[in-house]
Amino acid sequence: MNDALRSIPRMAGDGRREANAATVLRTVLDHGPVGRSVIARRTGLSPAAVSRQCTGLIRLGLLRELPEGAAGGSVGRPSIPVDLNTGEAGGPVAGGVHIGVPGSTFGVVDLRGRVVASRRFPHRGVPPGELTTEVARALGRFLDEATQDRPLLGVGAAVGGWVRPDDGVVVRHDALGRRDWPLAADLARELALTVRLDNHARAVAHAEILFGRPAARRSLVHLFVGNVVDAAFGIAGVIHQGPGSGAGDVAHLPVPGSTARCVCGCHGCLQATASDTVLAARAVSRGIVPEASAALVVDAAATGDRRADELLRERAREVGRATALLLDVLNPDLVVITEQSSVLNPDYLEELRDTAVALSHVCDDPERIVGPFAGPGVLPVAAGTALMVPLFRDPVTVAESLRSQTGA
Numbered sequence: 040m041n042d043a044l045r046s047i048p049r050m051a052g053d054g055r056r057e058a059n060a061a062t063v064l065r066t067v068l069d070h071g072p073v074g075r076s077v078i079a080r081r082t083g084l085s086p087a088a089v090s091r092q093c094t095g096l097i098r099l100g101l102l103r104e105l106p107e108g109a110a111g112g113s114v115g116r117p118s119i120p121v122d123l124n125t126g127e128a129g130g131p132v133a134g135g136v137h138i139g140v141p142g143s144t145f146g147v148v149d150l151r152g153r154v155v156a157s158r159r160f161p162h163r164g165v166p167p168g169e170l171t172t173e174v175a176r177a178l179g180r181f182l183d184e185a186t187q188d189r190p191l192l193g194v195g196a197a198v199g200g201w202v203r204p205d206d207g208v209v210v211r212h213d214a215l216g217r218r219d220w221p222l223a224a225d226l227a228r229e230l231a232l233t234v235r236l237d238n239h240a241r242a243v244a245h246a247e248i249l250f251g252r253p254a255a256r257r258s259l260v261h262l263f264v265g266n267v268v269d270a271a272f273g274i275a276g277v278i279h280q281g282p283g284s285g286a287g288d289v290a291h292l293p294v295p296g297s298t299a300r301c302v303c304g305c306h307g308c309l310q311a312t313a314s315d316t317v318l319a320a321r322a323v324s325r326g327i328v329p330e331a332s333a334a335l336v337v338d339a340a341a342t343g344d345r346r347a348d349e350l351l352r353e354r355a356r357e358v359g360r361a362t363a364l365l366l367d368v369l370n371p372d373l374v375v376i377t378e379q380s381s382v383l384n385p386d387y388l389e390e391l392r393d394t395a396v397a398l399s400h401v402c403d404d405p406e407r408i409v410g411p412f413a414g415p416g417v418l419p420v421a422a423g424t425a426l427m428v429p430l431f432r433d434p435v436t437v438a439e440s441l442r443s444q445t446g447a
Contacts, residue, residue, distance in 0.1 A: 265315050337379055356391070
């Protein structure tokens with residue numbers, strides 16, 4: 040653990056201070072750099088309370104003063120704005136890992152959810168029982184190189200399937216063949232770091248709410264289309280999990296017009312219609328790519344292969360039909376689609392939008408359907424956000440937890 044975290048000072052509080060610290064930190068996230076007086080006006084906290092919280096958060100390393108931005112020319116002490124401590128010289132960062140089927144994505148993100156470094160780690164063929172160890176070893180090496188002297192707050196982890204974030208357990212991940220997998224504990228033991236785990240659809244949704252478009256904080260649906268297909272729904276800034284954290288399983292959502300046979304015995308399920316696994320198999324059967332890889336299909340389309348382009352447009356229309364159903368049922372302010380080809384090429388997002396709006400009975404505005412704000416960096420940002428969410432909710436308690444774990 041970085042020595043900077045060992046020196047985190049203790050901030051005594053009675054609950055209100057912790058809540059006030061979170062309020063100040065979120066206000067700086069939304070409006071920084073910002074003066075203390077502006078924070079007081081926006082939050083309703085007293086100037087003295089804002090000053091105390093800013094001082095404490097600066098000592099924690101989460102905020103920094105910007106003397107060069109001080110407002111002069113008036114009687115009295117100049118106003119020195121504060122901002123999140125994202126400085127390269129010492130701003131804290133979060134590690135992130137998204138564990139996928141053919142490979143994992145590693146990342147380091149700062150307090151604004153910006154990617155500092157990322158790396159792809161292929162692990163196709165690694166036995167399920169050895170996957171955690173292999174990923175953790177590679178991730179540890181990556182973090183040592185990427186963080187250098189910056190304080191590392193811990194690691195956020197994201198994975199598809201049914202995930203319980205409260206105890207860090209993957210209840211079920213069919214594509215990886217895992218059940219009751221204590222992934223967070225396994226990674227924490229291997230890395231000797233704090234690890235927070237969430238489902239990847241919820242992690243992206245959390246990132247949209249924390250760092251993305253303002254509409255996401257009102258209500259959003261996020262649809263993740265990869266080898267695993269799942270979704271997340273949020274309203275008023277809260278992501279719904281349901282009993283046992285089982286919400287978001289849309290693998291068997293029926294896609295209008297699809298006749299694809301699913302392993303469940305039905306036809307037309309979203310997973311069997313539009314997943315990366317299905318896309319890759321179609322591409323191989325049509326002679327578009329030599330091996331089953333969705334990434335190869337996207338690359339082929341980017342180099343001008345018309346067959347690959349049409350296959351991706353076909354998939355976009357299928358996802359668009361499923362999106363129309365979600366729009367009609369939930370009618371959110373924002374629908375975020377994480378799907379590889381549309382993240383990289385807006386033409387496929389446009390195809391998806393056109394289909395969804397044409398079929399929806401409640402949405403006639405295609406601008407409500409968007410790609411993730413982080414673009415190609417969506418996976419490392421989402422993973423890192425799994426750690427950032429509790430930090431922004433309660434920075435004092437999280438800092439104290441880090442102190443206790445490091446023995447400071």
